[in-house]
Amino acid sequence: MSDASHEQIAQAETLKNAKTLVVNDLVKHFPAGRSGFGVKANKQWVKAVDGVSFDIAPGETLGLVGESGCGKSTIAKLILRLEDPTSGSIKFEGREITDLKGDQLKDYRRSVQAVFQDPYSSLSPRMRVHDIVAEGLRIHTDYSKSDVRTRVNDVLALAGLSPDVGRLYPHEFSGGQRQRIAIAKALVLDTKMLILDEAVSALDVSIRAQIITLLKDLQQDLGIAYLYIGHDLATVGHLSDRVMVMYLGRVLELDDSIELVRNPKHPYTEALFAAALPSNPDHIGDTSEQPNAEVPTALAPPTGCHFHPRCQQSMEHCSTHFPQEVKLTGGRRISCHLYPGD
Ligand SMILES: Nc1ncnc2c1ncn2[C@@H]1O[C@H](COP(=O)(O)OP(=O)(O)O)[C@@H](O)[C@H]1O
Numbered sequence: 001m002s003d004a005s006h007e008q009i010a011q012a013e014t015l016k017n018a019k020t021l022v023v024n025d026l027v028k029h030f031p032a033g034r035s036g037f038g039v040k041a042n043k044q045w046v047k048a049v050d051g052v053s054f055d056i057a058p059g060e061t062l063g064l065v066g067e068s069g070c071g072k073s074t075i076a077k078l079i080l081r082l083e084d085p086t087s088g089s090i091k092f093e094g095r096e097i098t099d100l101k102g103d104q105l106k107d108y109r110r111s112v113q114a115v116f117q118d119p120y121s122s123l124s125p126r127m128r129v130h131d132i133v134a135e136g137l138r139i140h141t142d143y144s145k146s147d148v149r150t151r152v153n154d155v156l157a158l159a160g161l162s163p164d165v166g167r168l169y170p171h172e173f174s175g176g177q178r179q180r181i182a183i184a185k186a187l188v189l190d191t192k193m194l195i196l197d198e199a200v201s202a203l204d205v206s207i208r209a210q211i212i213t214l215l216k217d218l219q220q221d222l223g224i225a226y227l228y229i230g231h232d233l234a235t236v237g238h239l240s241d242r243v244m245v246m247y248l249g250r251v252l253e254l255d256d257s258i259e260l261v262r263n264p265k266h267p268y269t270e271a272l273f274a275a276a277l278p279s280n281p282d283h284i285g286d287t288s289e290q291p292n293a294e295v296p297t298a299l300a301p302p303t304g305c306h307f308h309p310r311c312q313q314s315m316e317h318c319s320t321h322f323p324q325e326v327k328l329t330g331g332r333r334i335s336c337h338l339y340p341g342d
């Protein structure tokens with residue numbers, strides 16, 4: 001084989017292994033209080049994201065699961081550049097996103113889109129659906145009016161909507177249809193990564209299943225990378241290739257979703273599956289299982305393993321020593337004293 005062919009194969013291999021997103025030791029601490037006139041600066045910090053690392057390959061879905069307040073949306077906002085990290089690195093297609101400026105930043109904003117739980121936040125109530133979906137094209141391209149119409153109709157069709165809906169307003173749709181509009185809007189440009197932050201959480205079960213099927217089909221056709229954020233492990237596991245479990249700003253467990261669902265190892269992941277968490281912050285107010293259990297927050301995380309006050313397998317040193325993350329045989333990442341490493 002010639003040197004040139006070797007080089008081509010090596011290049012193809014590099015491209016195949018290239019990750020869409022690589023996040024390394026990402027940290028975001030928010031000041032817990034504001035200083036101002038007559039108000040003393042509060043030196044406490046909310047450690048919303050506290051040293052998180054993961055990657056996503058092209059066409060892959062990484063699920064991110066954990067209870068309310070564990071830092072999921074903050075990670076989404078950091079990737080979308082709606083927040084600046086305290087420290088750490090976010091690389092998109094090999095480039096540090098905090099360094100992007102001008103045209104490179106514009107390209108990045110075209111490539112990375114998001115769909116949130118409440119589509120009203122991204123669907124302006126006073127605009128017709130056609131104009132809402134076309135907005136990205138107006139900002140980022142010099143398409144003619146007829147090209148815009150064709151593209152908008154194409155993505156509406158991709159999202160399972162007829163071109164007729166273009167002249168209607170968001171309030172004329174049901175929740176599921178509005179999420180389809182939000183998905184069409186997110187796909188109108190050449191999207192490479194989609195962040196789905198609780199995108200189906202508010203939908204009825206049957207509508208949720210339809211939207212999940214749509215998202216899976218779109219990914220298969222378009223090869224987009226997904227960061228799929230949710231608080232329900234069963235749903236997240238169903239849609240994702242790999243699942244990352246977070247608790248109070250940190251990753252506790254990460255593995256292939258089939259492996260993780262079949263054999264959850266971390267006590268927190270097990271509890272998420274069994275829905276047996278005392279004082280689940282997703283159901284604040286329902287403290288029937290353990291009335292005295294406190295809901296932990298990222299403002300004052302428990303010492304040692306943050307999960308220890310709620311863990312049924314907690315040992316003496318769990319309250320004093322934070323468990324370092326280890327990689328088990330097979331590649332699972334886990335942070336728990338029950339798993340000191342192979
Ligand atoms: N702008 C902010 N200022 C202060 N604290 C924040 C801010 N945004 C989020 N937080 C806090 O960071 C933690 C993580 O929040 P978030 O990322 O929204 O969690 P999740 O999406 O998993 O529910 C929470 O304790 C939340 O109150």
Ligand code: SF4
Binds near residue numbers: 305
């Ligand atoms: S480190 Fe200890 S407290 Fe934390 S999850 Fe593991 S066993 Fe439970």
Ligand SMILES: [Mg+2]
Binds near residue numbers: 072073074198
């Ligand atoms: Mg959130």
